[in-house]
Amino acid sequence: MDLFSEQPPDYVPLADGACWLPGFALPVMDELWSCVAQHLRIYPPQQMQTPMGYLMSVTTSSMGDWGWVSSANGYGYSAVNPATQQAWPPIPPVILHLASAAALKAGYAGFVPDSCLMNIYQAGNKMGLHQDKDEKDTSQPIVSVSLGIPATFLFGGSKRSDKTQKIPLHHGDVVVWGGHSRRFYHGVAQVKPAIHPLTGQQRINLTLRKAR
Template identity: 75%
Template sequence: MDLFAEQQPEFVPLATGACWLPGFALPVMDTLWPALQQHLCQHPPQQMMTPMGLMSVRTSSMGDWGWVGNAHGYAYSATQPDTQLPWPAIPPVILELAAAAARKAGYPDFVPDSCLINVYEAGSKMGLHQDKDEMDFSQPIVSLSLGIPAIFLFGGARRTDKPVKIPLQHGDVVVWGGVSRRFYHGVAPVKADSHPLLGSKRINLTLRKAK
């Protein structure tokens, strides 16, 4: 994408195979945000149940595979749980952003087939966890933050490893793969704040190659 080729964004290493790209998505926000708004209007995010209880975030998905949860577990599904219809395609602007961020991080051939959308309100959080339900661990994970700030917790290979605290802002992207592909990560409870575009919400897009 030309917009990414022209800019020289900051590159912050986090671990082997992992980096933080502050503001990386800002050049395409005028296209990305309306596409995401349209999706959320047509496919409103829902609170998913997991074996640990009701999640504090609301979720939606795009792509060939959506992430779904219930009291018995969670998995990738080709259909939406409420309508049984396929998930909508990932918009080109989001695919191009994910590919560009992955290239910047050293992963030249990333083509995601799943985009999980998590909507955070004040107090919402995400406990430390691994992304380990995908089929191909050679592919990285690309995570985009929108809206109010949040503290991203990026740990290590063990749950007990002390996580690094990363103060994510609107438009920041984090990429991890390779040695760090299955590192534990999460989000600290989000503090009340306001963003001129998203209001009191934080939205996170996590792009993966699920199958």
């Protein structure tokens, strides 16, 4: 299917266990954006270091019992913000309900994330193909919510060399993957310059997981 050829429906299957839900977050966007904007004011995003010693191009912040962190020691989850040694704030109800509803629409009942990673992209940023494999509970799906300027999501297969699908994500779109697709490689192509009324020149991605 050519994902750029026509207006997509509200449910687009991507693979066994994976789907794209265009505009799924829009009905709760006012409350969702208020929570996100307030969080980023109080808990500013930080530029973390990769295990190879490089600074990540995207900046990050977190909510929930566990925040995703990266350092020279590797990738993983921490109950505290490494910059402040303070606990991460709780995930707001609107985000928990959105993640649960998106997971249910994708066929995963009872999803309750304990981690919400925020990745903030500027024009020129990208995310290389990778697997989400730092979670102890991989029986639960991953829910990804896009805010702000558009981006092309790359969704591959179980091997890095597998062909990727190019999914044109817009403000309010949600992608869910789990089950057979839980460890499929995925990434984000280089983000092109654009402006969004809420986020300005940024794309903000929320990734919700059950880390523990």
